Amino acid sequence: MKKIFVFIFLIFISITLTACEAWRDFTEELNAMEDTLLNQIPEYLNADFQLSIDDDYRVMYDVDGIISEDMYTYVSPFYDRKVDVKVKVSRGTSEVEFTKTVTLLSSDSGHNHYQINIHRDIPNETIMLDTYIGIRVEVKWIKNGITTTEVTTDEVKLRGRGNSTWYAYPKKPYRMRFDKNTSIFGMPEAKNYVLLAEYADTSLMRNAVAHKMSQLFTHLNYAQQIRFIDLYIDDSYQGLYVLTEQVEVHPNKLYFETLPGVIDTGYFFELDMRFYEWQLEEGNGWFLVDRHPYEIKEPDPEDPAYLDAQAEFLQNYMYRMEYGLTVAGDYEEYLNVDNAIDFFLIHEISKNVDVGWSSVYMMKEQGGRIEFGPIWDFDFAFGNTDYIDYGPENWYGMRDWKNRLFGLMMARPEIRERFKLRYQWYMNDVLPELLIMIPILGESFASQAEHNFEKWPRYGIYTWPNPNEMLEANTHEKQIEYLKDYLEQRSLWILQELEYTRYAQGNFGD
Structure with a gap:
């Protein structure tokens, strides 16, 4: 009986202390912690973060509209920007909020x-x-x-x-x-x-800009x-x-099943015109579609279980897709058109020299349609190739001597209309973000760029295939300006060209 009494008494004391804690005013104590807590918040925020504070206190974080409890979980913005870190600290019924303005860094800053x-x-x-x-x-x-x-x-x-x-x-x-x-x-x-x-790209960021663009293209x-x-x-x-x-099929990145020895499996492959330069022949993962060479990356043609019939299957599928684009009209059974438009939009906006040459990656999941991507190799783009019509005017990738599939797509009026609508979305939703991002990203590594050019002098020195505009931009800041201006001028030229009758008729200047 005595033990029961002691137990009840201890429970009573515990409840009483808890009640006292709950109703006690901790406001003054919390306000006194402001400087100590704010000094813990870094000026540049680029990772998960947690205040060092006693367990008696409850902490809520509000960073750029992302609210979390106990620990701030970092989410990369598209580019560096100033944000308010709001920290709400409470104990019992008392609660205070402190704010500190910091720079939230992009993961690629x-x-x-x-x-x-x-x-x-x-x-x-x-x-x-x-x-x-x-x-x-x-x-x-x-x-x-x-x-x-x-x-x-x-x-x-x-x-x-x-x-x-x-x-x-x-x-x-x-x-x-x-x-x-x-x-x-x-x-x-x-x-x-x-x-x-990035030796031939004195901005050091053409590939970076292209990959940043691809983050915004949802297809x-x-x-x-x-x-x-x-x-x-x-x-x-x-x-x-x-x-x-690395461009590859991987469980933690782009993943779908690719099985050697199975005909209708997933395939990852690349258009690569170097097939002729290297004097190769069909076989061992290579196949031709109207003289355009493709190399199967996955399934691995070196795998003992791989069958030549797998290349034949993919080759026949590609021919059937082209027939759908040119004759039958059932191309959407074989091609993800929305995906292809996004892929070729990035190539066309940047005027990438490799759009019909190599690094054009494609995939087909089991039972699925052809899709393009990921994008790759954009150092000779955005006005950095003197052996082509590199200026911001004129069409490029869909012309007869560039990417055949892009050309076949754009020969169809209904696809041209979809391309136009998607481009208008790009002008409204994507380009403004890119024009803000480019100078911010360029400034973020400006001192590192100067260190780079102390070791590898590049300003005003011709390196294949730099055009004159690249040579005239004799500071890193001017290189960034040239890249940004090129993107803006190119985008405006395409926007205007889409309204002309010649575009509606499929006349791209060939």
């Missing part, structure tokens, strides 16, 4: 100060184009104001990559391959990463992420690089 340090296992071992060498890598960045080493591992390899970019330029591009799926700088876990040197199947990083090899500075994802 130069202000993140991404850095990759590579050390070769064998000092001074030559880095080859096609052969991996062993390395140790250290990945670090400034995370919420604190320099943080994110990954340190020797389970990784390095080799060169590219074709003309490897042989033509002194600043080399690379491919980095981890032994297991690894996330760096918040990118999806994967083994393969690409380091783009594309996947948008590659990019990061501006300072690269060091054996403690020697190599320049500013654009780190991006």
Whole structure:
């Protein structure tokens, strides 16, 4: 009986103390915490964040309209911008709110100060184009104001990559391959990463702008992420690089089932006219459709279970799609037109030289239709190719001597009308964001760009295939202005051209 009495008494005391806590006024105590709490909030916010505060207090975060409890969960904006971080702290019935204005960084902002340090296992071992060498890598960045080493591992390899970019330029591009799926700088876990040197693009951001564009086009199947990083090899500075994802089918990125030995499976393939340059023949994953060569990437043609009949199946499907575009009119049974329009809009707006040459990736899921993407290889775009009609005027990708499928699509009046409607959406919803984003992104890595050009002088120096406008833009700021102005002028020219009778009639100036 005595034990029961003690137990009841303890419960009574607990309830009484809780009630006192609930009704006590903590406002003065909470207000006294303002400076301490606000000083914990970083000036540049680019990762999850939690205030260091006693468990007796409840904290709510409101950052850019995203409300969370106990911890702020970072969501990347499209570009860096000032935001108010509102912190609501409560205890009992008392509640106060503090506000601090900070810069919310985009995940691809130069202000993140991404850095990759590579050390070769064998000092001074030559880095080859096609052969991996062993390395140790250290990945670090400034995370919420604190320099943080994110990954340190020797389970990784390095080799060169590219074709003309490897042989033509002194600043080399690379491919980095981890032994297991690894996330760096918040990118999806994967083994393969690409380091783009961007030597011929003095803005250093044409590929970045194209990938940022693809994030806004809602009918594309996947948008590659990019990061501006300072690269060091054996403690020697190599320049500013654009780190991006390898184009591939991967469970953490673009994924669908591709089975060797199964005819109606998923396929990932590429238009690549270098087939003729390399003097290849059909087979081993290569097939032709009206003399246009395609290479199957997945399923892997090197897999013992892979069948030549799989290439024949895809080849016949492509021919049937072309027949639908040219004769039968049932092309939508074989082609995702909305997806194709988004894909070719980005190519046409940027006037990308490779639209009919290579890096035109396509996919077909089991039982599904042909789709395009992801986009890739835009350093020779946005007015940076002197061997074509590179100016902001005139049509490009749908002409007879460029991309055949784009041309077949645009030969149909109903697709031209859909292209026009989608373009008007682009002008209203996408272009304004891009014109704000470009100078902000360019400014974010301006100091890193200058460091890059101290090692690799480029201003006013001709490098194939730079046009005169690139040579005349003799500062990084002017390079960004040229890129932005080109995009705006090109976009306005297309908008005007869409209203002319010649567009309605399918006359693109051939």
